Amino acid sequence: MKRWLQMVLMALALSGATATMAQVKTDLAYLPKAVSYDPAVPLPESVLGYPVGTWHVRHDQLVNYMYALAESSERVSIEEMGRSHEQRPLVLLTFSAAKNQAKMESIRQQHLQSLDGKADGDLPLVLWMGYSVHGDEPSGANAAMLIAYYLAAAQGPQIDTLLEEAVILMEPALNPDGLSRFAQWANMHKGKNLVADPNHREHWQHWPSGRTNHYWFDLNRDWLLLTHPESRARLSHFHKWRPHVVTDFHEMGTNSTYFFQPGVPSRKNPWTPDNNVSLTEAMGEHHARALDESGQLYFTQEAFDDFYYGKGSTYPDAHGSVGILFEQASSRGHLQSSEHGELSFVQTIQNQVTTSLSTFSGALANKASLSAHLRGFAGESLELAKKDELSGYLLSEKHDKSRFRALLEILKQHQIRINGLEKSVERNGRRFAPEDSVFVSLNQPQYRLIKSIFSTRKNFADNTFYDVSNWNLPLAFNIDYEEIERGFWRKLPLGDTLPNLNGARSELQQDAYAYAFSWQDSASPALLQDLLEQGIQAKISSTAFTATTDQGKVSFEPGAVIVPSALKQPEQWRRLLQNSANEQGIKVWSVTTGLTPQGNDLGSRSMATLSAPKVMLVGGAGTSQYEAGEIWHYLDQRVGLPLTIVDMDRLQGVSLANYTHIIMADGNFSAIAQEQTDAIQEWVKQGGVLITQKRAAKWASEQDILNATFVSDKELDNAFDTSGLSYGDQDRLAAKKRISGTVFNADLDLSHPLAFGFTRSQISFLRNSTLAMHVPAKPFLTVSRYTQTPLQAGYVSEEFQQLLAGKANLVAHRLGQGKVIGVTDNLSFRGYWYGTHRILSNALYLSDFIDVEG
Structure with missing residues (x-):
C-alpha cells in the first residue's frame, strides 16, 4: 500500500x-x-x-x-x-x-x-x-x-x-x-x-x-x-x-x-x-x-x-x-x-x-x-499433514449413538471431513465396524485443529495455563479411538456414507406384556424422565437379564428400564411411550412374557419401581456459578428435568422434605450454619440423596456426612520440594501446584449402580482442582479411582501425578435410609463432557440400588 x-x-x-x-x-x-x-x-x-x-x-x-x-x-x-x-x-x-x-x-x-x-x-x-x-x-x-x-x-x-x-x-x-x-x-x-x-x-x-x-x-x-x-x-x-x-x-x-x-x-x-x-x-x-x-x-x-x-x-x-x-x-x-x-x-x-x-x-x-x-x-x-507420521483417527461407539452423534456434529460444525467405512477393520485387537465407526483424516485443511482436538500432549515449553491445558474431544465423549499411522491408511476401506446414528424407531405391539429399553444410550435418562412426567409407571433393573420379545430374545444390561402393562398406567400410555421413544431415538422392545430365559424375571424384587425425582440444586453466593450452571444445563437441556435452584442463604427457610435429591456443586459452604448442616444430615438419614461435587464433597466429609477423607492442604504443600528455590521461582512453583484442566484416566467399577450404562471400565474425567480423596478403607464405597498412571492429556506436575495416582474420585454409600455421593471432578464440564455427565443421571434414577453403609 x-x-x-x-x-x-x-x-x-x-x-x-x-x-x-x-x-x-x-x-x-x-x-x-x-x-x-x-x-x-x-x-x-x-x-x-x-x-x-x-x-x-x-x-x-x-x-x-x-x-x-x-x-x-x-x-x-x-x-x-x-x-x-x-x-x-x-x-x-x-x-x-x-x-x-x-x-x-x-x-x-x-x-x-x-x-x-x-x-x-x-x-x-x-x-x-x-x-x-x-x-x-x-x-x-x-x-x-x-x-x-x-x-x-x-x-x-x-x-x-x-x-x-x-x-x-x-x-x-x-x-x-x-x-x-x-x-x-x-x-x-x-x-x-x-x-x-x-x-x-x-x-x-x-x-x-x-x-x-x-x-x-x-x-x-x-x-x-x-x-x-x-x-x-x-x-x-x-x-x-x-x-x-x-x-x-x-x-x-x-x-x-x-x-x-x-x-x-x-x-x-x-x-x-x-x-x-x-x-x-x-x-x-x-x-x-x-x-x-x-x-x-x-x-x-x-x-x-x-x-x-x-x-x-x-x-x-x-x-x-x-x-x-x-x-x-x-x-x-x-x-x-x-x-x-x-x-x-x-x-x-x-x-x-x-x-x-x-x-x-x-x-x-x-x-x-x-x-x-x-x-x-x-x-x-496440508503440507504438514503429509509429513505427519499419522494419517488420521478411527473412532467407534457401538452402544451409545446419541453420544457418538453429538461428537460428530461438533466435528462437522468445525468443517472437519469425516469418512465412513465400507467394511470392518481390525486394529490392535479392536474391531471397527461400518455401522458404528468413522475415520477422521488428517489430510484436510483443518489439520491443525484436528491435531489439537485429538491431542494427548503432556509436556509444554511453558507450563503456566490461563485456561485448560487439554480439550481432547474423543476423551471427553468417552469415545474409543485409534491413531492410524500413515502406512496403514491405504488399507482402510473408506467410504462417503456415514453410519446411521439418528436413533432407532419403535413400533410397539399393543398387547405386549411389558416394554423395555436399554440404559446404555445417553438419551435414555431423557426418555425415562419424559415417561415419568407423563404418569407412566416404570421399573429399572439392578441386574442383567434376557427378555423374550416379539423379535426374539434380547439381552439387557443392568439399568434397563421396564414398563409393565400390569401396573396402573394412564390412558393411551402405549402411544405416549412410542412417541417419546421415537423422539429420543431409543429402541423400545415389546416383551411378550414376564418369564425371562436368563436372569431375574420381570416381577423380581431386583426391579425397582421409579418415581420422578424432585431435585434441588444449591446455588447462590458461595457456589460456583459455572459448575452450578453446567449441572442445570445438563438436567434441563439433556434430561428434561425441572430443577429447583435454591440459594445457599435461603436453605434454612426451605423444607428439605419436598425434595428427593439435593445437588451441591463446587463452592465454599462454610457459611452453612451447623443447624442447617444437621438438617441436611437428618434429611439424608430419612431417605434423601445428597450429591456433592468437588469442594462440596470435601465439606460433606468434614461434616461427617460423606465417609471419605481428603488430602490436607499441608500434605499437598509438602509434596513439593522448595529447597533451593530463588525468589524468581515463585511463578514456576505456582504453575506446578495448579491443575488448570487436564484429563485423568480412572477405573470405573462397572458393577456399581452409578456405572450402569457404561461399557468400558476405563473412563476419562476432567480434573481442574487440586482436591485429592483417599480411597475409603471400607470396601464397596469406591465407585471410581484413578489409575496408577492417571494423566492422559494436559499438564500436571510430576508431584501431583504421584500424589493423585490410585486416589478415589467417586465414592457413594448409604447413610440411614438415604444415600451420599461425592466426586472430586467436574461431571458436566462446560456442557460437553458427555463421558461422565450420565453419572449424574445415574445418581438421580439409580441411587436406590446403592446398598452399602458408609
Whole structure:
C-alpha cells in the first residue's frame, strides 16, 4: 500500500477520540474530530435518548439502534444469525462501500475460492469485530454502536478507502443475555451523583454475574465446544466468511490498564504458526500509537496466552485468521476509583473505540501480509499433514449413538471431513465396524485443529495455563479411538456414507406384556424422565437379564428400564411411550412374557419401581456459578428435568422434605450454619440423596456426612520440594501446584449402580482442582479411582501425578435410609463432557440400588 495512504489511515485512527470524562454531551466526543458525518444517519443518542455511556445499554436498545442504522445507510446490511437461550436476536452487521454491498455474495464466494487457490485478484479484506462475549464487560458492546455509526456516517476519502478495501463484519454483543443482566444491575444502582467507591453496591454484582450467559456458562470458552446457540450461530458465519482478522473485546480488573495481543510468547498454541504472532505484532504497533496519542497506559506480551483453541481470540488462529484479544480495565459500573485514579465507563468505551479504529488502520496497512497468510494457510496445513507420521483417527461407539452423534456434529460444525467405512477393520485387537465407526483424516485443511482436538500432549515449553491445558474431544465423549499411522491408511476401506446414528424407531405391539429399553444410550435418562412426567409407571433393573420379545430374545444390561402393562398406567400410555421413544431415538422392545430365559424375571424384587425425582440444586453466593450452571444445563437441556435452584442463604427457610435429591456443586459452604448442616444430615438419614461435587464433597466429609477423607492442604504443600528455590521461582512453583484442566484416566467399577450404562471400565474425567480423596478403607464405597498412571492429556506436575495416582474420585454409600455421593471432578464440564455427565443421571434414577453403609 502506498505510503501516503498508510499515513492517512493512521491519522484516521488517531484524530480525536478524547472522551475521558465521566459523562459526555454527545456521541461525537468519542469519534475522530477531523471527519464530517452524514446527517441522515442517526447517532446512537438519537435512538437511545442519551449519549452512549450515560447508561449501560440493554441488548434490545442496541439491536434497535443497529436496525435503525441499517435502514439509514446503503453501507450497512444486517441479519439475524440466531437467537440466544432467552430468545434475544444474535445480529451480524456487514459494512462496506455501497458498490460492494450490491455484490456482497459474489465477494464472499470469491474470497472463499481464493483460500483454495481458485480465485485471484485484489479482494477486500474481511474483518470480524466481536464485542462483549462477557456480559459484565460492556464497554465493547457500547463502543460497537459508535463504531457502527462511524462506519455508516463518516465522510471523506479515508473512510471511502476503508469501505472499498474491506468488508467489516460486526457482532456487537456476543452474549446478549449476560449483557442485559449486567446493564440492569448497573443501571438500577446509578444515582444522579456517580459513586466511585469500589464498595458501592453497583460494583458488586449478585450471583450469578452478568459475565455468563443464561445457563451461567462462559461463552468465551465455547467456540470449540459449541454447547450453546450463541456459539453455534457465530461459528457457522465465521466459516461462511473466513475473516482475515477477528477482534475480541474484553475487560479485566479495575486496577489494570489496557492490554492488546500478542500475549505471553511462550504460551502460544504449538499448532499456531509463528507468522500469526508476527502479524499480531504488526497490528499491535497501530494500537500502541493510537493509545500513545490518547495518553493511555497499556501493556502487551504478558498475563494472557493464546493456547486454548476454544476462545474467541485463539480459535481464528487455527484457521489462518489473526485473532486479537483486547482487555480494558473495567469500571464495573459508571465510575470507580482505581490505583490510576477514577475510571469512568465513558473512558472504557473510548479506549475500545480507539483500538477498533486502530484495527482498521493496522489491517489495511498489512493487507498484503494478512491476505497471503490466510490464502496460504490451507496449503501449509496440508503440507504438514503429509509429513505427519499419522494419517488420521478411527473412532467407534457401538452402544451409545446419541453420544457418538453429538461428537460428530461438533466435528462437522468445525468443517472437519469425516469418512465412513465400507467394511470392518481390525486394529490392535479392536474391531471397527461400518455401522458404528468413522475415520477422521488428517489430510484436510483443518489439520491443525484436528491435531489439537485429538491431542494427548503432556509436556509444554511453558507450563503456566490461563485456561485448560487439554480439550481432547474423543476423551471427553468417552469415545474409543485409534491413531492410524500413515502406512496403514491405504488399507482402510473408506467410504462417503456415514453410519446411521439418528436413533432407532419403535413400533410397539399393543398387547405386549411389558416394554423395555436399554440404559446404555445417553438419551435414555431423557426418555425415562419424559415417561415419568407423563404418569407412566416404570421399573429399572439392578441386574442383567434376557427378555423374550416379539423379535426374539434380547439381552439387557443392568439399568434397563421396564414398563409393565400390569401396573396402573394412564390412558393411551402405549402411544405416549412410542412417541417419546421415537423422539429420543431409543429402541423400545415389546416383551411378550414376564418369564425371562436368563436372569431375574420381570416381577423380581431386583426391579425397582421409579418415581420422578424432585431435585434441588444449591446455588447462590458461595457456589460456583459455572459448575452450578453446567449441572442445570445438563438436567434441563439433556434430561428434561425441572430443577429447583435454591440459594445457599435461603436453605434454612426451605423444607428439605419436598425434595428427593439435593445437588451441591463446587463452592465454599462454610457459611452453612451447623443447624442447617444437621438438617441436611437428618434429611439424608430419612431417605434423601445428597450429591456433592468437588469442594462440596470435601465439606460433606468434614461434616461427617460423606465417609471419605481428603488430602490436607499441608500434605499437598509438602509434596513439593522448595529447597533451593530463588525468589524468581515463585511463578514456576505456582504453575506446578495448579491443575488448570487436564484429563485423568480412572477405573470405573462397572458393577456399581452409578456405572450402569457404561461399557468400558476405563473412563476419562476432567480434573481442574487440586482436591485429592483417599480411597475409603471400607470396601464397596469406591465407585471410581484413578489409575496408577492417571494423566492422559494436559499438564500436571510430576508431584501431583504421584500424589493423585490410585486416589478415589467417586465414592457413594448409604447413610440411614438415604444415600451420599461425592466426586472430586467436574461431571458436566462446560456442557460437553458427555463421558461422565450420565453419572449424574445415574445418581438421580439409580441411587436406590446403592446398598452399602458408609
